Amino acid sequence: MNSIRQRLLWWLLAGLSAVLAASGYAAYRQARTETNALFDYQLQQTALALRNQNLLALAIGGDNEVTGDLSVQIWDRSRGLLYVSQRQRELPFATQPGFADLAWQNESWRLFALHAGERIVQVAQPSGVRLRMSADIALRNLAPFLLLLPGMGLVVWFGVGASLQPLYRIASEIQRRRPGALEPVAADRLPTEITPLIRALDELLARLAQTLDNQRQFIADAAHELRTPLTAVRLQAALARHASTAEERAGAIQDLEAGLGRATHLIEQLLVMARLDAEPTGRLEPMDLLELAKTVVVEQSPIADSKALDLGLLSGEPATMTGDPAELRALLDNLVGNALRYTPAGGRVDIEVRQTETEVVLAVSDTGPGIPPAEQTRVFDRFYRGADAAAPGSGLGLAIVRRVADRHHARIDLDSSQNGSGLRVTVRFPQARVMA
DSSP: OOOOOHHHHHHHHHHHHHHHHHHHHHHHHHHHHHHHHHHHHHHHHHHHHHHTTTTHHHHHHHHGOOOOOOEEEEETTTEEEEEOOOOOGGOOOOOOOOEEEEEETTEEEEEEEEHHHHTEEEEEHHHHHHHHHHHHHHHHHHHHHHHHHHHHHHHHHHHHHHHHHHHHHHHHHHSOOOOTTTOOOOTTTOOTTTTTHHHHHHHHHHHOOOHHHHHHHHHHHHHHHHHHHHHHHEEEEEEEEOOSHHHHHHHHHHHHHHHHHHHHHHEEEEHHHHHHHHHOOOOOOEEEEHHHHHHHHHHHHHHHHHTTTTEEOOOOSSEEEOOOHHHHHHHHHHHHHHHHHHSOTOOEEEEEEEEOOOOOEEEEEEEEEOOGGGGGTTTTTOOOTTTTOOOOOOOHHHHHHHHHHHTTTTEEEEEEEETTOOOEEEEEHHHHHHBB
């Protein structure tokens, strides 16, 4: 049953039926109490009326003085049974005066016995008479409400249909939209119950619009940034093809390989940024940031050796946290790669990882030219390269670092290295990401 209308109708009718059943039971119990009191009074008054009754007149009158439902018996202590109104329903002698419930010949009776001197008057009535009357009274009281059930069902059926019209209107509006129209849904005059759904739908449309914008931006950035290196590669290939000597051809091929390396690096950076934009959250898992830093140091060591750089890891204690290993690997690769790229030959690049009670701290420092304070707020923009940037690069490294840090709720600080020169980048992962 997937229809809201049917569900509401079912629950309403089930609830009303339960209420009517409870009310019917209560009405039956009340009617039975009142009926018992009324018939007990009738038994008692009948017995009082017959205690001095002339038996001959009673016998001649037959059942005119008593109803057919009552069984009347008059006893004498010395002479035994004097009168019985219904021979076929003769009841045993009641030794105790007052009211009593009696089961006789597979039938339940309500009996009243009156001891008046030597005479004993017994008046009894089948209990079924009382039960039937109680049920009739309860049913008559509930009959108007039972007739309301079909009417209530119709009211709910059409009322819910009318209440769902705003949903149908919104569905029709969305169906009429052209592809790519991701504006918020008009929420005027909507019922309160539908507002959370519309709000969630608007948030989904906003996220989808942001995703499409990111994709369009990625395509535009990729087309713009790849144009220059691909043009250079094409020119270098032409130079290699038209080289007149082996030395010229070798130099052109070397330049071609360098250009291909830069284009490959740019494509890899673009793909990393696109993946970060496409996925709302990373795949978080327990990890040791120190072990990840060791892996990056080992893989980046050949680059450091080629420039005679001192690349080292200053930490020795594990730093366990919750994070996305692939994203944090990209963060470390870009921080260390930038430091190696901009640090002059013979310089130094240090990586430090430490854990405190409240955070895990990652710091990468170098002895390069550093970043002027005026540019420190812009270096995290995509494709931004400083005015004095001499080393080749894509301008995406620190943008990736900032994106990964934001996804891990981390804070980034830029300052000078301990010797007052170079650059020190510190990333602080908060306590919520630290594992005890």
